[in-house]
Amino acid sequence: MSPWHIILALLLIPSMASAQAELSHQVQSRLAIETDSGRTRLWDTDWRPELRWRFDNGGRLTGSLRLRWQGEPGLRPADGFRDAYAGASRPQGLGDNAEIELRELYYERSLGEGYLTVGKQQVVWGKADGLKVLDVVDPQSFREFILEDFEQSRIPRWTLNLERPLGDWTLQVLWIPDQTYHALPKPDATFAFHSPRFVPAAPSGVAVRLNEAERPSRVFADADAGFRLSGFVGGWDLSLNYLYHYFNLPTLHQRVTLDAQPQVEITPRFHRTHLLGGTFSRAFGDWVARGEVGYFSDRYFLVADPLHQGEAARSTELSHVVGLDWSGLTDTFVSLQWFQSWLPQHDERFIRPKVDSQLTFLLRRSFLNETLRAEVLWIGGLDAGDGLVRPKLSHDLNDHLEVWLGADLFYGKHRGTFGQFDEQDRLLLGLKLGF
Amino acid sequence: MKYISFFPAFLFFASVSAAELPDGDTVAANINARNEGVQVSRNVTMEMTDRSGKTRTRETRNFRKYFGKEKRTAIFYLEPRNVKDTAFLTYDYPDAGRDDDQWLYLPAMRKVRRISAADRGDYFLGTDLSYEDIKLESRVSLDDYTRHTLGEDQVDGHRCILVEALPVDGETAKELGYGRVEQCVDMDIWFVRRARFWDTKGNPLKTAYFRDIRQVQGLWTQHQIDVENHKTGHRTRFLFREVDYRTPVGDQVFTQNALRRGL
Incomplete structure (x- = not known):
């Protein structure tokens, strides 16, 4: 019996029991035009039905699917590696232009003073917007780099999630026996990574061989596990987070062979790390201060010269985001965030800098009783001098239909995280229908 | 003056x-x-009509409970789909010198956001009442x-x-x-x-x-509030149904975890 048969059984059984069902739908369609050439860069439509069953015992079962169809031309569904997914989480292709994915399927109910959520679900940690330090419990699809809404790009995993109050605090315990990791685009995909920070470059005349990724695959031994202790103390929202997990991004280990034909052999490999961190947020008049910090015990990074310096370099990593939100003007929201990642064991072998810094700035204003919203988001990489600017104008035409117009504009050097996509600037037109 | x-x-x-x-x-x-009970639960429909007569409707489930003199209010959006699962929580303290604490859960982000209590003059999620009006209710x-x-x-x-x-x-x-x-x-x-x-x-x-x-x-x-904004011509009607002061409302309803889970 395949995981899909189990899923279907789970979907059907409750409908025969005593339960109330709620069915809702969301359809989203987007068209993206390349600003330089006027070519269509993306034309896709997602249909997301969601069904909730409520049981007499207070339990609830939630299931949602995503059917994604791609127009010609544009990004292919397969641009995201499906082999990044564990078997029970993997989307199913429907021809070349469509795929279907079980987004979520989980059962939840109170257990005494506690609360149990079990099944395929999203677990979101952290206080930052758009920048991730602690929001790494679930992996992400980079099919459109970071341009897709996190709700769409985050990959839910099969998770046991138990919450229980401890005095004024709440303890959340996670066990995730789902070996699904970041879905990365293929080398020839629209948003394939090119920056040397992420992809090794072989010297001319040296052949490159890309091996299959060495993926953890033991359901129990390779499961992720962690906890979050969160509370509200003296006006502060605080949390302490711990996760023992495989970092969602594989390290591309390089091995050089100097036979008759020199060759660089690249093997994507996932590494375990301990993550210890915390979050805070508090309001001060018109301001809200928030932040998160995370310490990773074992990270591996590309090295500049694998011939002499080994396959990859190891370091611990300390990252943080500090954010300030201001809402001193009616219907206006301004947010500034500062992100830094620091590698204490950094040396000259590393390609990425010792300290990596980014700033984000968001200005949002709503009009007409929040039916019209205008915003601009800027994300800047301080080291490479690159960045991304995202203006957007959205309008609720009625209760069910939202339309928007936006742009994704990259700039900077090609070695930068954002500058590598400098050729991918696009204008976007979208609509979202809910019913 | x-x-x-x-x-x-x-x-x-x-x-x-x-x-x-x-x-x-x-x-x-x-x-x-005036006695407004230790707790209350109710369904609230919000009908928002713009100057041209176009109406948007929101279905919500509201809870309010006193913890001593501290008042806590939670509002959960049920319909339509585009705002479903949005939720709002406020702690209103008896000490006038202490700002309220407020949180908003936005399902698109799957995160509970701390929001400034100084936003209290902003209109509450597209209605013609402000956050402060919503918090005060009939007080x-x-x-x-x-x-x-x-x-x-x-x-x-x-x-x-x-x-x-x-x-x-x-x-x-x-x-x-x-x-x-x-x-x-x-x-x-x-x-x-x-x-x-x-x-x-x-x-x-x-x-x-x-x-x-x-x-x-x-x-x-109150079972109905009609608000008209004279500047914008926008109107909001709040309709209260299934008002219940007796059925106990659990303390856990007024937590950030409850905002995330929804109803």
């Missing part, structure tokens, strides 16, 4: 001398002394205003006392978004039946009518 210029117009309509009526502070104290703020009795008036056939409320200072007026409020209070049940609002520049801003006030389980309860 820039607010004083409004004063004579309301005295003109008053049929009874203000001196014979309870003063503003007494009226406010009586409103806030009035004693700390933000000074009050004066103006006289008497009638609203929907009910005799009521007119009370003018002026923000205590310019900063408070800016936060609230109101330069002046005039409330018509039914002294038989100590319920505001109409509230008129002016902006900080003295222009008429909006009028709210509190209707279908009747007893539920022995407590006076």
Whole structure:
């Protein structure tokens, strides 16, 4: 019996029991035009039905699917590696232009003073917007780099999630026996990574061989596990987070062979790390201060010269985001965030800098009783001098239909995280229908 | 005093001398002394209509509970799909010097956001009531205003006392978004039946009518609020159903975890 048969059984059984069902739908369609050439860069439509069953015992079962169809031309569904997914989480292709994915399927109910959520679900940690330090419990699809809404790009995993109050605090315990990791685009995909920070470059005349990724695959031994202790103390929202997990991004280990034909052999490999961190947020008049910090015990990074310096370099990593939100003007929201990642064991072998810094700035204003919203988001990489600017104008035409117009504009050097996509600037037109 | 210029117009309509009526502070104290139960749960429909007559409707489930003198309110959006699972939580402290704590859960982000209590003059999720109005429900703020009795008036056939409320200072007026409020209070049940609002520049801003006030389980309860914004022509109607003061509301409803989980 395949995981899909189990899923279907789970979907059907409750409908025969005593339960109330709620069915809702969301359809989203987007068209993206390349600003330089006027070519269509993306034309896709997602249909997301969601069904909730409520049981007499207070339990609830939630299931949602995503059917994604791609127009010609544009990004292919397969641009995201499906082999990044564990078997029970993997989307199913429907021809070349469509795929279907079980987004979520989980059962939840109170257990005494506690609360149990079990099944395929999203677990979101952290206080930052758009920048991730602690929001790494679930992996992400980079099919459109970071341009897709996190709700769409985050990959839910099969998770046991138990919450229980401890005095004024709440303890959340996670066990995730789902070996699904970041879905990365293929080398020839629209948003394939090119920056040397992420992809090794072989010297001319040296052949490159890309091996299959060495993926953890033991359901129990390779499961992720962690906890979050969160509370509200003296006006502060605080949390302490711990996760023992495989970092969602594989390290591309390089091995050089100097036979008759020199060759660089690249093997994507996932590494375990301990993550210890915390979050805070508090309001001060018109301001809200928030932040998160995370310490990773074992990270591996590309090295500049694998011939002499080994396959990859190891370091611990300390990252943080500090954010300030201001809402001193009616219907206006301004947010500034500062992100830094620091590698204490950094040396000259590393390609990425010792300290990596980014700033984000968001200005949002709503009009007409929040039916019209205008915003601009800027994300800047301080080291490479690159960045991304995202203006957007959205309008609720009625209760069910939202339309928007936006742009994704990259700039900077090609070695930068954002500058590598400098050729991918696009204008976007979208609509979202809910019913 | 820039607010004083409004004063004579309301005295003109008053049929009874203000001196014979309870003063503003007494009226406010009586409103806030009215029993509104330790807890309440109810369904609230919000119908928002713009100047052109286009209407948007939101279905919500609301809870309110007192923890001693601290009031906690939670609002969960049920429909339509585009706002479903949005949720709002506020802790309103009895200490006037302590800002409220507020959180908003946005399902698109799957995160509970801390929001500034200084946003209290912003309109609540597209309606014509502000965050502060939503939090106060049928009560009035004693700390933000000074009050004066103006006289008497009638609203929907009910005799009521007119009370003018002026923000205590310019900063408070800016936060609230109101330069002046005039409330018509039914002294038989100590319920505001109409509230008129002016902006900080003295222009008429909006009028709210509190209707279908009747007893539920022995407590006076509004079942309809009609608000019209005179500047934008936008209107909101709040309809309250299945009001229940008796069924216990668990403390866990008023937590960030409950916002995330929804109803």
